[in-house]
Structure formats: C-alpha cells, structure tokens
Amino acid sequence: MQTNGSADSEALSALRGEVRAWLKENMPTGWREAMTGVEQEAFVALQRDWFGKLVGAGYATPHWPAGWPGGGRSLAEQKVIYEEVARADAPRLIMYFVALYHAACTLIECGSQEQKDKYLPGILKGEVWCQGFSEPNAGSDLASLRTRAELKGDRYVINGQKIWSTMAQYADRCLLLARSGPSDPPQGGLVYLLADMRAKGVTVRPIHQITGDDEFCEVFFDDVEVPVEDRIGEDGAGWAVAQTTLASERGLTLVELSLRMRYALPRFRDVMQAQGRLDDPILRRDLGALTAKVHAACAVADRYLLKRIAGDEQVGDASIVKLCYSRTLRDFVSLGQRMAGLEGQYDVAFMRGATQETGHWALDFMNSYNWTIAGGSDEVQRNILSERMLGMPREPKAWRL
Ligand SMILES: Cc1cc2nc3c(=O)[nH]c(=O)nc-3n(C[C@H](O)[C@H](O)[C@H](O)COP(=O)(O)OP(=O)(O)OC[C@H]3O[C@@H](n4cnc5c(N)ncnc54)[C@H](O)[C@@H]3O)c2cc1C
Numbered sequence: 001m002q003t004n005g006s007a008d009s010e011a012l013s014a015l016r017g018e019v020r021a022w023l024k025e026n027m028p029t030g031w032r033e034a035m036t037g038v039e040q041e042a043f044v045a046l047q048r049d050w051f052g053k054l055v056g057a058g059y060a061t062p063h064w065p066a067g068w069p070g071g072g073r074s075l076a077e078q079k080v081i082y083e084e085v086a087r088a089d090a091p092r093l094i095m096y097f098v099a100l101y102h103a104a105c106t107l108i109e110c111g112s113q114e115q116k117d118k119y120l121p122g123i124l125k126g127e128v129w130c131q132g133f134s135e136p137n138a139g140s141d142l143a144s145l146r147t148r149a150e151l152k153g154d155r156y157v158i159n160g161q162k163i164w165s166t167m168a169q170y171a172d173r174c175l176l177l178a179r180s181g182p183s184d185p186p187q188g189g190l191v192y193l194l195a196d197m198r199a200k201g202v203t204v205r206p207i208h209q210i211t212g213d214d215e216f217c218e219v220f221f222d223d224v225e226v227p228v229e230d231r232i233g234e235d236g237a238g239w240a241v242a243q244t245t246l247a248s249e250r251g252l253t254l255v256e257l258s259l260r261m262r263y264a265l266p267r268f269r270d271v272m273q274a275q276g277r278l279d280d281p282i283l284r285r286d287l288g289a290l291t292a293k294v295h296a297a298c299a300v301a302d303r304y305l306l307k308r309i310a311g312d313e314q315v316g317d318a319s320i321v322k323l324c325y326s327r328t329l330r331d332f333v334s335l336g337q338r339m340a341g342l343e344g345q346y347d348v349a350f351m352r353g354a355t356q357e358t359g360h361w362a363l364d365f366m367n368s369y370n371w372t373i374a375g376g377s378d379e380v381q382r383n384i385l386s387e388r389m390l391g392m393p394r395e396p397k398a399w400r401l
Contacts, residue, residue: 019084043352086259099129105248130171132162143186149178168217190238212350264357316389319381326371
C-alpha cells in the first residue's frame with residue numbers, strides 16, 4: 001500500500017498536493033488550544049464550520065459512491081485524503097461521524113433509492129445523526145433490546161429508552177433499532193427505523209462524564225411516531241441491517257483513527273527530546289515496539305478497506321480492525337503517561353473535538369477506554385472471532401443470562 005508522496009503515482013501525488021494545500025489554507029489554526037476547556041457551543045460552532053468546509057471541498061465523503069459530492073474515490077485516493085487530514089492534525093468530525101459513516105453506509109448498502117435521495121443530501125447539508133441501539137439492559141447482548149415499535153396503520157409507534165447515544169443532543173435523526181415482533185429468537189422481530197429526533201415524544205438527556213464532556217446521552221421515546229417509509233429493510237430484518245451499521249463503526253471509522261495514531265507518533269520523540277531523553281534505551285525500545293504496533297494496526301485497517309471495496313468482507317474482519325486499534329491505543333496512551341511521569345497523572349485539561357492522542361495523558365487515558373467498549377466491547381469482538389470466524393463452540397448459555 002502506498003503511503004507517501006514519493007511512492008505515489010503522478011495522479012495520487014497531485015491529489016496529495018491538492019489536499020495538503022487546501023488543508024494549509026482552510027484548517028482552523030490553533031484549534032487544539034481553542035477547544036481546550038471550552039463549553040459545547042464553541043465546539044459545535046467549530047464542528048459545523050469545519051464540516052461545511054470539508055464537504056464543500058469533497059474531502060468528507062471519499063468513501064461515498066460516485067454520483068455524490070466527493071464520492072467515487074478509489075481506495076488509494078481515499079487513503080491519501082485520510083492520511084493528509086491525519087497528518088495535518090485537523091479536528092475530527094465527532095459530531096458527524098455517525099451521519100457520514102454509520103448512517104450513510106447503512107443507507108447506501110441497505111436503503112431504497114427513495115431513502116438515499118431523501119436522506120443523503122440532508123447529511124451533506126449538515127444534519128446530525130445519532131445511533132439508538134444500546135439500552136440500559138441491552139449493550140453487549142444487543143438482541144435483548146426492549147424498545148417497542150408497534151405498527152399502527154402506516155406508522156410505527158415507539159416506546160422505550162436508549163442509552164450512550166453519541167451526540168444525540170444535537171441530532172436531527174436517529175438510527176433506531178427496536179422490537180416490532182416476537183423475541184424468540186431475539187435477533188428476529190427487530191425493525192430498523194430512521195427516527196426524527198425533533199418528533200413529539202423524544203426526550204434527550206446528556207450524560208456528564210468524568211472527563212468533563214457530555215459526549216453521549218440517554219434518549220427516551222414516548223409514543224413517538226415513525227412513518228413506515230422510514231424503515232430500512234423488512235420488518236423483522238432489523239438485525240441484519242444493524243450489522244451493516246456496526247461493521248462501518250468497527251471498521252471504516254477506524255481506518256482514519258489508526259492513521260491519526262500513526263501521525264501522532266512523533267509526539268513521543270518531541271517529549272523525549274524536550275526531556276533530554278532521546279538516548280534513553282528503555283524508552284527507545286518501548287517506542288520502537290509501539291511504532292511497530294501502530295503501523296501493524298494501520299496495515300490491518302488498510303487490508304480491511306481493500307476487502308470491503310472488493311466486496312469480499314467476511315464476518316469478523318471489522319472486529320479484527322477494532323481489536324487492533326483499541327489495544328494499540330491503550331499501549332499508546334500508557335507509554336505517553338509513563339513518559340510524562342507525574343504530570344501525566346493529573347493534567348486533565350479537557351479538549352473537545354480531538355482524537356484520543358491529545359498529549360493530555362490523563363484525559364487520553366480515560367478516553368482510551370472508549371474504544372474497548374464502543375461499537376461492541378473487546379470481549380464481544382473476541383467472541384465474534386472465536387464463534388463466528390473460527391467456528392469454535394459458543395459460550396455456555398448460563399453466562400448469557
Ligand atoms: C464512547 C462510547 C460511545 C458509544 N456510542 C454509542 C452510540 O452512539 N449508540 C449506541 O447505541 N451505543 C453506544 N455506545 C454503547 C456501546 O455500544 C455499549 O457500551 C457496548 O455495546 C457495551 O454494552 P454495555 O455498556 O451495556 O456493557 P455490558 O454489555 O453490560 O458489558 C459489561 C462487561 O461485560 C462484558 N461482557 C458482556 N457480555 C459478554 C460476553 N458474552 N462474553 C464476555 N464478556 C462479556 C463486556 O465486555 C464488558 O466488559 C457507546 C459506548 C461508548 C463507550
């Protein structure tokens with residue numbers, strides 16, 4: 001896989017130069033400092049502005065199909081764009097990743113033409129989407145969810161509660177997984193709906209986190225109506241549609257994040273230099289080992305992207321990407337904390353819109369756990385690999401209760 005200017009073909013080099021020049025001109029300068037310790041309003045304003053610019057330039061949607069602005073890019077072109085954005089340390093589109101990846105990939109793969117025409121333009125205009133899958137008693141065991149979707153005439157009536165819905169306080173739409181039929185087997189009887197977050201009966205309550213953020217929310221649905229035409233797939237086939245959403249969360253999102261981790265590696269060298277420890281043999285050994293791991297995680301993400309584009313994705317492929325990323329991120333942060341010493345234990349300046357490698361190590365440490373849980377915990381990914389990829393025996397039923 002080509003990763004730098006000198007190895008690129010002429011066309012890729014030209015694209016790389018274009019993206020790099022555009023970022024130099026348009027990227028908000030000093031955004032890390034500006035986003036440290038600020039209220040959410042400032043963060044939202046930055047996200048909206050940056051989203052508009054990236055979409056306008058066609059760099060927010062390289063993974064969308066041809067025919068859509070910015071879409072139809074080859075794998076190599078997508079990678080060039082992700083790499084340059086990561087290299088420039090541009091703000092992450094945290095408010096929009098559910099719309100750009102989870103919602104868009106689900107609509108593109110499973111939605112009808114009418115649904116694509118209805119919703120994809122809204123995403124490009126800046127509609128925020130959230131994901132309403134998890135419930136207080138249905139996280140890892142997602143299929144046991146209880147939010148009801150009762151079909152009444154030409155609409156579903158929704159009652160229930162979702163939790164951990166990222167950025168739901170700003171969301172216009174929700175990818176909602178609910179139960180419309182029997183729960184035996186639990187994966188049957190589910191329906192996948194596109195719910196309007198402004199509809200009557202929707203209540204959103206942000207959850208305040210230890211980091212100072214309120215990134216995710218509880219969402220309550222009380223007799224909320226969703227028209228039948230906003231259902232993706234058949235009634236009862238919601239589980240299969242949800243797998244598409246989860247695959248984009250576990251795989252595609254992490255291609256960009258893995259690259260961001262790679263481009264954050266020089267931060268360690270800077271710290272070692274500032275501390276006069278460039279020759280420290282232990283740190284050199286550990287940084288070498290980490291560098292190899294980070295590059296391996298990027299290679300795994302690359303391979304996933306290749307398989308996905310070739311239509312050759314297998315059960316478990318996205319889980320491998322997620323496991324590699326989450327474990328490597330934990331190692332990354334733990335080396336950072338170790339290098340920073342005492343300061344790495346108490347410096348918790350909160351930075352909005354950053355990745356998990358801000359260099360504020362105590363904060364990064366807390367955030368590094370996100371990816372061992374979000375989109376299915378590490379244990380659940382290992383279960384998928386052992387049971388569904390390797391065909392090993394399923395765990396005893398009693399553990400599931
Ligand atoms: C940063 C973040 C963002 C998120 N965003 C969203 C979102 O936008 N929308 C959404 O719907 N959800 C979201 N989630 C929720 C996430 O999907 C769930 O937290 C996750 O699926 C785990 O569910 P749980 O929290 O209920 O934990 P539980 O399922 O209760 O798990 C608790 C522990 O038990 C372990 N465990 C559970 N079952 C097994 C098993 N069978 N074998 C071995 N170990 C097991 C788990 O690994 C975990 O360590 C987010 C979570 C995080 C951390």
